[in-house]
Amino acid sequence: MNETTRRPPAPLPAERARTIAARGGRAALLPSDGTENRVTPVLHHVHPSGEATIVLPDEHPLVEAARRAELTAMLELADQAPVQLREPVRGLLWITGWLRALTAEQAREAALLVAEARPDPRLLDVGHGASALRLSPASLVVADAEGTTSLRPELFAQAEPDPFAAHEDHWLRHLELSHRDVVGLLAQHLPADLRGGHVRPLGLDRLGLRLRVEMSDSDHDVRIAFSRPVGTAQELAGELRRLMGCPFLAQRR
Structure with a gap:
């Protein structure tokens, strides 16, 4: 491959995945119950390990289901372009794993941990009308203009977000x-x-x-x-x- 056809260097897939996660983006939770229902969380946060904290209203059926048994689910994060485009989504991150409801004490700890990284007044509703769930990753997939790549959670955890992600x-x-x-x-x-x-x-x-x-x-x-x-x-x-x-x-x- 010569200089005129070589692809320009791009961040590695794990770094691109960490960057999408760090930006937050629009999220949808897809339970693996065969219904194909897309659930919009009240709040979501992906931790450096790839685990995700997800906040839903207490009365949401998924909360009760996750209290009864551990579920399989996928969290989809859409990386939106910051300018208005005909096709605004420039990247997607899918985290597939096991979803469970947290106990009251675990939920308080999770809310505090999220607040340290991303303060949000909606975290105050945890334990007061909202429940926290945890998604433990089994696999991750990142898709953007650079390609589509499957990642192991440990590769995601070892990567760092792009230094300009916040700006x-x-x-x-x-x-x-x-x-x-x-x-x-x-x-x-x-x-x-x-x-x-x-x-x-x-x-x-x-x-x-x-x-x-x-x-x-x-x-x-x-x-x-x-x-x-x-x-x-x-x-x-x-x-x-x-x-x-x-x-x-x-x-x-």
Whole structure:
């Protein structure tokens, strides 16, 4: 494979999965009871181990079922793009495992643990109209423009989220709303057949920038690689300046 066809480097699947989990995203719980019902949690949080704490109203039928016996279930997390797109979901994470209801003491401990990582007033409802459940992972699958990969829980636990995960949404919205000139400079280096499309900032990580090109009849995601991994805002700014002023190779997804 030569330089013109080699795919740009991207974060490993476990890192991409950890990043989707860290962002939170829209969640749906799918019990394996044959009903295909999608349950929207009051609150959810995926811990670094891959375990998930899920909060549901006390009266939800799934709470009672999980109190009677351990269930199998899948938690689906959708990674939404921070700008308005025709197809807003840019990645999915599925965690499949065993779901059980926590005791009152376990639920209080779980709420405190989640609050340390992600304070949320809805956690105050645990034990007061809401119940906490725990999903213990057996397997995970991450799917995005880089591909679809199955992960063991230990690989997920060993990875770290992208260093820009907490700031990416704000930066991309700012790029979309206030710096269309920058997006235009980046678009000059897209494959020739995509340059007539509507170019939108899609994603940002330590290895590169992703653009979504919306054509009249299809969408295309393009990754633009940095010259080296970055870990700080200053390094990121330097790479963006380089990309705006220098030719670079972009591989279409």
